[in-house]
Amino acid sequence: xxxxxxxxxxxxxxxxxxxxxxxxxxxxxxxxxxxxxxxxxxxxxxxxxxxxxxxxxxxxxxxxxxxxxxxxxxxxxxxxxxxxxxxxxxxxxxxxxxxxxxxxxxxxxxx
Amino acid sequence: xxxxxxxxxxxxxxxxxxxxxxxxxxxxxxxxxxxxxxxxxxxxxxxxxxxxxxxxxxxxxxxxxxxxxxxxxxxxxxxxxxxxxxxxxxxxxxxxxxxxxxxxxxxxxxxx
Numbered sequence: 001x002x003x004x005x006x007x008x009x010x011x012x013x014x015x016x017x018x019x020x021x022x023x024x025x026x027x028x029x030x031x032x033x034x035x036x037x038x039x040x041x042x043x044x045x046x047x048x049x050x051x052x053x054x055x056x057x058x059x060x061x062x063x064x065x066x067x068x069x070x071x072x073x074x075x076x077x078x079x080x081x082x083x084x085x086x087x088x089x090x091x092x093x094x095x096x097x098x099x100x101x102x103x104x105x106x107x108x109x110x111x
Numbered sequence: 112x113x114x115x116x117x118x119x120x121x122x123x124x125x126x127x128x129x130x131x132x133x134x135x136x137x138x139x140x141x142x143x144x145x146x147x148x149x150x151x152x153x154x155x156x157x158x159x160x161x162x163x164x165x166x167x168x169x170x171x172x173x174x175x176x177x178x179x180x181x182x183x184x185x186x187x188x189x190x191x192x193x194x195x196x197x198x199x200x201x202x203x204x205x206x207x208x209x210x211x212x213x214x215x216x217x218x219x220x221x222x223x
Contacts, residue, residue, distance in 0.1 A: 004153070031209050041199060043214040086153070096208030097142060097161060098169065101153035 006102040019074040023087030030090045037084040117215035132187045134202030143185035148199040
């Protein structure tokens with residue numbers, strides 16, 4: 001079983017819809033990242049959080065440490081949001097440099 | 112422009128050949144990383160370097176080697192010992208531990 005699980009694996013939405021992508025982890029962590037991978041392969045870091053909630057534009061990330069769960073929300077989705085969204089964590093007690101990654105959620109937003 | 116670059120974009124390897132992937136950053140970051148991405152799998156860490164002249168093995172270091180002679184450069188060599196090298200390779204850098212990582216555009220390695 002992977003230490004980091006994402007759901008759903010694939011998500012198709014219509015432009016304007018509110019989108020939620022989930023990330024659950026089975027071990028203690030010190031921080032969690034949300035990343036976006038574009039179709040060409042490039043990866044951009046969206047958020048790093050260890051508690052609470054962060055917002056950037058139409059993107060919102062939340063984390064519940066007790067429940068070992070994080071969500072990434074996209075409001076008013078747009079076709080340009082189509083990408084793979086990846087959750088990654090720094091494991092507690094491990095190297096603070098190492099990230100453990102989920103397999104990603106492929107989001108397709110149709111016009 | 113500050114950023115992280117990788118070259119080449121595509122690389123072809125013949126059987127028994129060593130190949131080297133380039134990664135350069137001008138962000139003045141101390142830490143650098145190499146990841147491998149295979150279809151349907153999460154990124155996996157090959158090697159990382161916290162500082163110049165120092166590096167540590169990641170989860171899948173076998174068949175790979177690295178060097179960190181300069182702060183801005185962290186080349187990865189895929190040796191002939193790596194029997195399944197076909198993958199997408201991503202380099203990243205960060206200021207330090209538990210910091211945002213900045214990724215390069217990636218190199219796709221294919222075996223002839």
